[in-house]
Amino acid sequence: MDARGPLCVGIDPHAALLAAWGLDDDVRGLETFTRTVVEALADRVAVVKPQSAFFERFGSRGIAVLETAVAELRRAGALVVMDAKRGDVGSTMAAYAETYLRPDAPLFSDALTVSPYLGYGSLAPAAELARESGTGLFVLALTSNPEGAEVQRAVREDGRSVGATMLARLAAENARELAAGAPLGSFGAVVGATLGDLSSFDLAVGGPLLAPGIGAQGATPADLPAVFGAAVRNVVPNVSRAVLRHGPDPAALRAAAERYAEEVRAAVAG
Numbered sequence: 001m002d003a004r005g006p007l008c009v010g011i012d013p014h015a016a017l018l019a020a021w022g023l024d025d026d027v028r029g030l031e032t033f034t035r036t037v038v039e040a041l042a043d044r045v046a047v048v049k050p051q052s053a054f055f056e057r058f059g060s061r062g063i064a065v066l067e068t069a070v071a072e073l074r075r076a077g078a079l080v081v082m083d084a085k086r087g088d089v090g091s092t093m094a095a096y097a098e099t100y101l102r103p104d105a106p107l108f109s110d111a112l113t114v115s116p117y118l119g120y121g122s123l124a125p126a127a128e129l130a131r132e133s134g135t136g137l138f139v140l141a142l143t144s145n146p147e148g149a150e151v152q153r154a155v156r157e158d159g160r161s162v163g164a165t166m167l168a169r170l171a172a173e174n175a176r177e178l179a180a181g182a183p184l185g186s187f188g189a190v191v192g193a194t195l196g197d198l199s200s201f202d203l204a205v206g207g208p209l210l211a212p213g214i215g216a217q218g219a220t221p222a223d224l225p226a227v228f229g230a231a232v233r234n235v236v237p238n239v240s241r242a243v244l245r246h247g248p249d250p251a252a253l254r255a256a257a258e259r260y261a262e263e264v265r266a267a268v269a270g
């Protein structure tokens with residue numbers, strides 16, 4: 001992020017975006033869309049987050065497009081966060097983890113989004129494999145959507161909210177790496193940029209904070225300091241549609257990503 005700018009661009013090939021780019025809503029359209037984004041951004045954006053659902057929707061041929069994109073992004077030096085939001089009972093979670101975090105897997109990525117809402121402990125096999133393979137997890141803590149509150153802000157018997165508990169679990173997960181001198185641990189939290197003042201939460205999880213919600217969901221880079229406070233230094237803001245809508249011209253995609261990275265840099269510095 002120091003070298004390339006503080007931004008994660010999402011690859012979310014919505015049917016509406018394919019149409020806006022003059023592409024058909026089929027595998028060929030998906031392939032052209034994805035290749036265009038990868039070629040425009042892979043050598044300059046720090047982090048890219050493909051949203052698996054938009055590829056899964058086309059079955060095995062959609063997944064093949066995703067596999068190619070992940071490999072090319074990584075080859076060009078971008079970090080890939082696979083947004084598949086996996087979460088299941090521990091034994092099944094191990095298989096999900098192998099799908100994305102085992103180095104010889106076709107979809108091997110630098111990190112995976114996971115849901116802890118079957119219990120944080122259910123993620124243990126994924127955390128273990130991430131440690132082994134030098135990859136990371138982004139754990140949904142406080143999501144950007146308004147519906148998330150009914151689960152994440154629910155208060156437990158110990159008086160702490162569920163979301164706060166997930167943040168505390170992440171801090172414990174990262175403690176070992178921090179003690180060994182790492183600047184940040186490999187276990188990040190997903191915290192929406194749309195959520196307003198989060199000062200009642202301890203966001204010092206010792207890992208990166210993936211912050212979706214900028215652009216199409218209404219948040220702006222200028223909101224980041226007020227939302228994240230001192231933790232803003234560790235924020236990786238994600239923008240998907242608000243960059244992608246500038247395609248298919250690669251120069252326009254690059255310019256949009258650069259503008260967002262610049263706005264984030266200014267907001268964080270300011």
Ligand SMILES: O=C(O)c1cc(=O)[nH]c(=O)n1[C@@H]1O[C@H](COP(=O)(O)O)[C@@H](O)[C@H]1O
Nearest residue numbers: 051113143144145190212216217239240241
């Ligand atoms: O895990 C995520 O990335 C995620 C978590 C969350 O709380 N909210 C959220 O919008 N996302 C994802 O971030 C992206 C946001 O896309 P845009 O709203 O188009 O910028 C989508 O891929 C969402 O699935």
